[in-house]
Amino acid sequence: MTPRVTLKTVAAAAGVSVSAVSLALRDNPRISEEKRAEIKRIAGELGYIYNRHAANLRTGTNDTVSVCVNDLRNPVFAEFVTSIEEALRESDRLVLLCNAHEEEEVQASFIRRMLEQGSNGLVLSPVAGTRAEALREVVGPQFPTVLMSRGLDDDSFDQVVNDDPLGLRLAVQALVELGHRKIAWIGGGQDTSTARRRFAGFEAGLREAGLPIDPTLVLPTAHTTLEAGRRAMIQILDAAPEVTGVLCFGDLLALGAVSACRERGLEVGRDISIIGHDDIEETAYFDPALSTVHVRKRMIGRTAAELLLQRIDAPFAPPVSRVIAPRLVFRGTTGPAP
Amino acid sequence: MTPRVTLKTVAAAAGVSVSAVSLALRDNPRISEEKRAEIKRIAGELGYIYNRHAANLRTGTNDTVSVCVNDLRNPVFAEFVTSIEEALRESDRLVLLCNAHEEEEVQASFIRRMLEQGSNGLVLSPVAGTRAEALREVVGPQFPTVLMSRGLDDDSFDQVVNDDPLGLRLAVQALVELGHRKIAWIGGGQDTSTARRRFAGFEAGLREAGLPIDPTLVLPTAHTTLEAGRRAMIQILDAAPEVTGVLCFGDLLALGAVSACRERGLEVGRDISIIGHDDIEETAYFDPALSTVHVRKRMIGRTAAELLLQRIDAPFAPPVSRVIAPRLVFRGTTGPAP
């Protein structure tokens, strides 16, 4: 093993001090242009590799941002993470990733781990059941943290969320205008702000339309998968065949519901209307294409990254909360009530 | 700002030396059971946070594994990353993530960055056009590296790949047995081993069946999105309306192709048969559900993680290459030739 090339090695070779090398390599103007060029040349020739550990120890950070989401296989989260990563690339920060899979312990241990690691900040989609105080306990009082997609009832955190109530109220309104009166709700069985807020929007929409909230038409599901949607839809059709409109917590659920309706011989978009939520890319290509609440995922991801960078620069600034408005997208799974 | 709680703080509070605390916290048996318990208790009360930077500087590593894939929004990669992360959780390593987006420079700078960071190893799906020597140049001669999904013609790297040629030969065989003679190929316009190997499998399958390779039935696409599939399919239908079988580089392309056929009034599964590749979850719920080549994604991700851990433990062991066999899944988009 050849001994490591450090600042010291370079300094000796260049006949200057260690500090001079350190400053020169970072283009500090206090070192003259020529010296800087020479030092860089020598460093290059010697094959100097910057040791971030030493710098990290000294500076206390490590130019890393942590992102913890529930499940990357959910295209919504994949889109969030992708746009965060892109937004951070300019600030030369790497992304530390975690899939919490709704397990609070995984989330907590990731947070501890990335704190040890000296990560600069955290973008978090808290697992179901996360309490704000418990989270604050884990991340510590002033650690730059931005909640994304799922908020918490605590305004000490920066947050970026989709306007869930709005999206669902719009969806209910749309169905009502199409003449639907028996409208079902599938999903949101998790203990998350998203689940609560979407359901609240559903309820508010019905209330505004003067419609009753029928418990047999509300079917929370533990998961948000295609299969869960299929099962829930079958259950609803069995319990309340008169239903003509269905709103779903997520697109995957909605696609499952579509497939269940078809199994039962219903033509979706004519016999029954279904609206999903999120607008993941795939849904546009189903036949009939899925009507859905379009969530501005890239915007949310980018905003989360921006807020986090701001927070890192100004740890004591007042917390910011951003609510991104969704819009309704009509495709083939909605139509006038039969 | 309260001053940081370090080993020193804890040592002072516990009335022992810094070393004792360091050893105790890591359960070194050279410190007595009782002292260890007491030290841990005090550390906990003081809110001691382990500073990995100091340890990293001292030990030279940082218990991190880097993963670089092309695009997380592709469900296949999301699945890979998820299973790698799960597999690594036991070894208490964090995942540093990068989406290279087919840009060699992004890939290279990520690699340099994570090397500085002291990452323990790399799982890489090389961007299109990556040459083995160039990659070796960037990662250095002995850095633990596992290529995943996309291989390189270089046996100095560990590799885990799907058996692409096999999958496509099986798919061609299946269509031929169903009576298809005019079989098209959509996708794989990228300069990746995957693209080459799948196309090679397609060609081999035709050859085995004694069928000619018709250039008008081969349509490489630059992207593997739904939209790209739709466009390619339209082009093929225009140029060669007699086509009855279509193989696609990926499921998204295939779904796009399905949607294009439908626009043209063709009933997929009867008038024309389409087979995708990868078997992403959504495809099973399309109507008709997509027939596809099922790639064992979790297996590939887990295997990549395992190989990497082995490689980290034994940097000089001979390189390992794993080929994971896919299987054909028949659903609704395939049927006898009309």
Added chain:
DNA sequence: TAGCATTGCTCAATCGATTGAGCAATGCTG
């Protein structure tokens, strides 16, 4: 009971970049 091993800790050097303080040389101003 001398001699040696073991136990249980402490000491202090170490990893390598960063940075505030400091200093010599030069330029500039009044």
Added chain:
DNA sequence: CAGCATTGCTCAATCGATTGAGCAATGCTA
């Protein structure tokens, strides 16, 4: 030309955990 600022560098402390060497106390063996 004294006095001050600026330029261009050096000095040395510092971040905090790790670890080989060392040492005192105790136990064990011959």
